[in-house]
Amino acid sequence: MPPNCPVWFCQAGKRSSAGREGAALEALGANDPTTVGNYQLAAVLGSGGMGRVYLAHSPSGRRVAIKVIRADLVQEFTHHYPFQIIYRQLDLPPEDVGVFHKLAIAQTVVSYDVAHGTEASRKLGVYFKALLDERRRHPGNDLVSLLAQAEVDGETLPEEILISFLRQLVNAGGDTTYRATSVLLTGLLTNPEQLAAVRADRSLIPQAIEEALRWDGPVLIASRTPVIDTELCGVALPAGANLSVAAGSANRDPARFDDPDRFDIFRKKQRHFGFAFGPHVCIGQHLARLEMTRALNALLDHLPNLRLDPDHPPPQVQGTMMRVPKHIHVRFD
Ligand code: HEM
Numbered sequence: 001m002p003p004n005c006p007v008w009f010c011q012a013g014k015r016s017s018a019g020r021e022g023a024a025l026e027a028l029g030a031n032d033p034t035t036v037g038n039y040q041l042a043a044v045l046g047s048g049g050m051g052r053v054y055l056a057h058s059p060s061g062r063r064v065a066i067k068v069i070r071a072d073l074v075q076e077f078t079h080h081y082p083f084q085i086i087y088r089q090l091d092l093p094p095e096d097v098g099v100f101h102k103l104a105i106a107q108t109v110v111s112y113d114v115a116h117g118t119e120a121s122r123k124l125g126v127y128f129k130a131l132l133d134e135r136r137r138h139p140g141n142d143l144v145s146l147l148a149q150a151e152v153d154g155e156t157l158p159e160e161i162l163i164s165f166l167r168q169l170v171n172a173g174g175d176t177t178y179r180a181t182s183v184l185l186t187g188l189l190t191n192p193e194q195l196a197a198v199r200a201d202r203s204l205i206p207q208a209i210e211e212a213l214r215w216d217g218p219v220l221i222a223s224r225t226p227v228i229d230t231e232l233c234g235v236a237l238p239a240g241a242n243l244s245v246a247a248g249s250a251n252r253d254p255a256r257f258d259d260p261d262r263f264d265i266f267r268k269k270q271r272h273f274g275f276a277f278g279p280h281v282c283i284g285q286h287l288a289r290l291e292m293t294r295a296l297n298a299l300l301d302h303l304p305n306l307r308l309d310p311d312h313p314p315p316q317v318q319g320t321m322m323r324v325p326k327h328i329h330v331r332f333d
Pocket residue numbers: 168169172173174176177180217218219222223273274275276277279280281282283284285287288289
């Protein structure tokens with residue numbers, strides 16, 4: 001048995017571990033556990049995508065491949081997919097992607113581990129400087145080449161601006177969208193009747209995405225500075241003050257949203273604060289919606305009967321600044 005094998009095979013008549021053999025049963029399409037027990041696991045053939053493929057011996061000695069039907073959608077899917085989109089836009093050399101991804105994630109820990117986050121950010125800066133130099137010499141159709149050659153009023157953009165934009169983009173585009181996609185899946189999987197509705201009618205996907213961004217959008221706080229002395233709800237806001245706008249609170253304002261804590265893709269359509277407002281509104285919002293749509297469609301297309309795995313606790317969206325569930329354990333047929 002390989003370590004961490006998500007399927008436990010049982011010997012005839014014996015139970016391997018509470019509930020676990022159910023997955024093997026489904027994978028084999030058999031209803032009798034003793035039949036399942038006669039299969040002997042031989043080798044792991046492949047993994048890394050959704051589920052893993054195992055080689056087993058049937059009672060007649062025939063070798064059969066078995067698709068294991070469990071996955072953690074966060075660790076195996078959402079935590080990678082939006083970053084891969086950004087890396088393609090930057091046209092990162094494939095051999096750099098592994099280390100780059102680690103640095104991009106490490107950069108996000110800066111709010112609670114300043115030393116580690118700052119060091120990752122510095123290394124990313126060094127990497128982007130070399131990449132900009134290289135793309136100036138050999139431009140392509142990627143975003144780094146476009147930025148390296150972009151001109152404003154006849155002048156190229158200063159290097160520190162380019163580097164800090166690229167650094168921000170990796171997290172603004174990757175980290176947020178991985179979180180938002182995970183929240184969308186949490187909302188749907190914990191409300192199976194709404195997941196079934198989306199499965200039956202994919203035109204509901206856009207409203208499911210907007211509801212996920214309202215219900216538990218990944219960015220809880222946005223910073224704002226009044227440019228003039230003003231007042232909001234009786235509170236004086238002097239020009240130049242640093243304001244923390246609680247997006248999470250605005251998105252659950254009971255004066256605006258009925259039963260605001262409930263995930264409900266059928267609620268009345270109203271604008272939410274998930275991408276903020278104003279001149280600094282998210283410039284990647286349309287890409288984010290597209291990525292989330294593609295992600296959900298791909299899961300519904302390729303993982304039939306997708307549902308929560310009852311052997312694991314249901315996903316819980318957590319975090320004070322940025323929100324995400326750590327795991328979404330699922331089964332599929
Ligand atoms: C669901 C995913 C996303 C969420 C929830 C999100 C959320 C936000 C929010 C709330 C802001 C405004 C911050 C503020 O006003 O202070 C913002 C800004 C920004 N976002 Fe997104 N974002 C997402 C995806 C993306 C993507 C895919 C990209 C690019 C590929 C992106 C790029 C940016 C950039 C560059 C800014 C700064 C805009 C500016 O300061 O003018 N975002 N995002």
